[in-house]
Amino acid sequence: MTQEEKQAAPARSRSDQVIRTIVQEHQGLWRIIDLLDQLQQDMNVNANQPDELLFTTIFDYIEHFSKRVHSQPQEIMLYKRLREQAPETAELLAKLEKGYVLGHQRLKELRQLLHDCMSQWPDGREAFSHALTRFTQALRKHIKKEEGVVIPRARETLTQEDWEMIAEARDQTQDPLFGERVREEFRELRHKIISMTPEHLGGLGVVHSSRVTARDDQQEMLSIKGAVTSYGQIEVLHEVDITINSGEIVSLVGANGAGKSTLLMTISGLQPLDRGTMTYKGQDLSKVGSDRRVAEGIVQVPEGRQVFKDLSVQDNLLLGAYTRGMSPEVENDLEKMYSKFPILRQKRHNLAGELSGGQQQMLAMGRALMAKPRLLLLDEPSMGLAPLIVEEIFNTIKDLKKEGITIFLVEQNASQALALADRGYVLETGSVVIEGTGKELLSNEKVREAYLGM
Ligand SMILES: Nc1ncnc2c1ncn2[C@@H]1O[C@H](COP(=O)(O)OP(=O)(O)OP(=O)(O)O)[C@@H](O)[C@H]1O
Ligand SMILES: [Mg+2]
Structure with missing residues (x-):
């Protein structure tokens, strides 16, 4: 006025x-x-x-x-x-x-x-x-x-x-x-x-x-900078830098003993970081214990499945939700897991040890999903499985991405892992040597020679 x-x-x-x-x-x-x-x-x-x-x-x-x-x-x-x-x-x-x-x-x-x-x-x-x-x-x-x-x-x-x-x-x-x-x-x-x-x-x-x-897809979910870790005197990861953006599938390929599993365990908090930093959704993880990380959505499916062979399929799944307590919501999720993996419903009263390798892998993934992951860490899910089952597992991973879960996939099966990935890293004896989009890595001369056998 x-x-x-x-x-x-x-x-x-x-x-x-x-x-x-x-x-x-x-x-x-x-x-x-x-x-x-x-x-x-x-x-x-x-x-x-x-x-x-x-x-x-x-x-x-x-x-x-x-x-x-x-x-x-x-x-x-x-x-x-x-x-x-x-x-x-x-x-x-x-x-x-x-x-x-x-x-x-x-x-x-x-x-x-x-x-x-x-x-x-x-x-x-x-x-x-x-x-x-x-x-x-x-x-x-x-x-x-x-x-x-x-x-x-x-x-x-x-x-x-x-x-x-x-x-x-x-x-x-x-x-x-x-x-x-x-x-x-x-x-x-x-x-x-x-x-x-x-x-x-x-x-x-x-x-x-x-x-x-x-x-959001471009937003950093996990950022690892200069990560160093060792078993005793032996340094296994040397200043590793890796970024995982929300909504992505990021694949990590590398030979036996390169340190892939060690890296996943470091992210899960099962292996201590000697140096470097790790932040998850902007939060420094250094003082966050492994259980808390699970509760916050960082969930690992370990190498070799590691299901509880003497427990029933259902009990294995329920164990995945242990950080969440028993609730109607958990029961609801159990139902969802059974619709995602119908074979697990069929075998819900069987001991996990009675399942085939492929079924055990699905159980291991189902168990991880029961923890409501935001960031799912998969350690060689296709290892030792028949091609048809491998395809099934990779399809499941694609579906999980669609559901909004961010995925860090460790694989020796490099061609399929990179074909699926938004981005990828190659780890050699504890160091990241190549990084790029999935496509870039698939056409990278060195990757083709070393990991794709071409
Ligand atoms: N608990 C441990 N104690 C001592 N050394 C270990 C331990 N676990 C792994 N290592 C060594 O650390 C290095 C990295 O192992 P890691 O399991 O992380 O490799 P990887 O890339 O997962 O291999 P793979 O493809 O065989 O699963 C290897 O030299 C391995 O022998
Ligand atoms: Mg490994």
Whole structure:
């Protein structure tokens, strides 16, 4: 507002202006909450995987309210004035302010649940959906309280001077509720949301880079830098650098004794790192024990299967979920494992030792999957198996990638492992000597000669 406008505008219309602004923002927010309902329904009823970018933008939009207020709730001028003029509203205002702060936390949780839902789809859908319902309910309640109680009370009790101050704050950029710059950002985000919303939900349906997860694919999941490890005096890994991005299959090939299994055990935390660093999703792993790593999603299928031969197939699978405790969810996962590997259902009461090599490999993988891996470490899953079974195992690995699991695959069967891989590394006597995309390695002269026998 210019100086003249300010002088020209009588106090009454000043309060009207302010209230109109708030009501407009509320209406905008309310429509977005409706959209969230529709998107949620689309996900639950039509089993459509959520559009992560759209959800994320919506969360950004809502966070605008909560984040700014989070830093300094007392800066909402309207609340401040009302608290002074109508002390009986103090309790409600404190609650609403707390709602902003809580909302900020809930949004963080929602973002995480959305991420889980994307990477474990369709698992994680229910948790995300429930949290979403609780969130939208709380938000609607918040708006109703502001519209139904706060604004009417403000109309009744605030003086000309109060409205003057509120309007003043509104014109400044920093008012967390409706400073001009804040509102500018709202508008921008809202525009983005509308353009991304599918046409059948009333948006423009602009095609956008499919999902945040697609961008996520480029995100580092595991980063190993300068890793050195030894057995006694003998150094086995020499300054190994390896990066695994989320969503990738990365293959590691190398001759007998190169140190492949040792590297996997170092990632699992079963073999100590002498030097170098290892970070998983940005977190330093040096002080994280092997059990915790499993709970965080780093799960290894060891070389030679190593199933518990004297336990039943079912008990072997349940052991995979030991970090998760027994729950209906675990039983549900057991069912899923049986649909993925029907042979395991058939043999669920057999001792694992009675299974063929291929069946044992499936059991070993099923057991690892029961731990809900984010990063699955496979140590020579095809070793000693007949070609038909090898194909089956590799197909399973491809499916796991589709389910959003990131895979680090150690193989001597280099041609198949590299054909499957997004990227690959060649390990020779403890050092990475070649790295590149799966295709690059397959056509690399040296790799062809040494590992593909061509
Ligand atoms: N527990 C151990 N104690 C001492 N040395 C070991 C131990 N385990 C492995 N080694 C040695 O460390 C080196 C790397 O072994 P590692 O098992 O990691 O190789 P690999 O690439 O997995 O081989 P393979 O293809 O045979 O599985 C080898 O020289 C091996 O003899
Ligand atoms: Mg090995």
